[in-house]
Amino acid sequence: MLPAPATAKSCPRIIASMAPRSHSAARLARLLAIFCCMAALAPLSLSPPPLLAQSQAQRVVQGKVVDSSGAGLKNATVYLKDGRTLAVRSYIAADDGSFRFGQVAPNSDCQLWAEFAGKKSAVKNISSFDSRAEFNITLKIDTK
Numbered sequence: 001m002l003p004a005p006a007t008a009k010s011c012p013r014i015i016a017s018m019a020p021r022s023h024s025a026a027r028l029a030r031l032l033a034i035f036c037c038m039a040a041l042a043p044l045s046l047s048p049p050p051l052l053a054q055s056q057a058q059r060v061v062q063g064k065v066v067d068s069s070g071a072g073l074k075n076a077t078v079y080l081k082d083g084r085t086l087a088v089r090s091y092i093a094a095d096d097g098s099f100r101f102g103q104v105a106p107n108s109d110c111q112l113w114a115e116f117a118g119k120k121s122a123v124k125n126i127s128s129f130d131s132r133a134e135f136n137i138t139l140k141i142d143t144k
Helices: 021-046
Strands: 059-066 077-082 088-092 098-104 110-116 124-126 134-140
Touching (some): 059 110, 077 098, 088 098, 124 134
Parallel strands (some): 059 134
Antiparallel strands (some): 059 098, 110 124
16 A cells, blocks of 8 residues: 655635524515515405406396287297397296396397297397396287
8 A cells, every 4th residue: 555645735624604693684584574465465366356247237138028919928939149249048938928038248239039939029129338237128929
């Protein structure tokens, strides 16, 4: 074995230094401020934003289907067409000819008509500019 060289240098020691306590306190204060801001904003992010349809009141379209003498037409089919989506909803009239469509969108024009025994009533239009929440419409079908 060979002896170690006489000129060997000792390795310097690396000493980890810690930040002064004043920097730790400042860091803790910043973290606490960020946490408080996040806690204050958390309830705002948990609730979903309101939808347009929820923020506007829905409309109701109801009425009666009658014959030429004014008597209600049982089992007449009433149609409601949404002018924006082109969706058509239908309703079978009650014993007295009454019908009701709930949750009609206020931001679209609608067409309403009835059919009975192969005959059709006149088409009634409901404008999106009409601000009423409830419409009472009589649809007349000439059954003669």
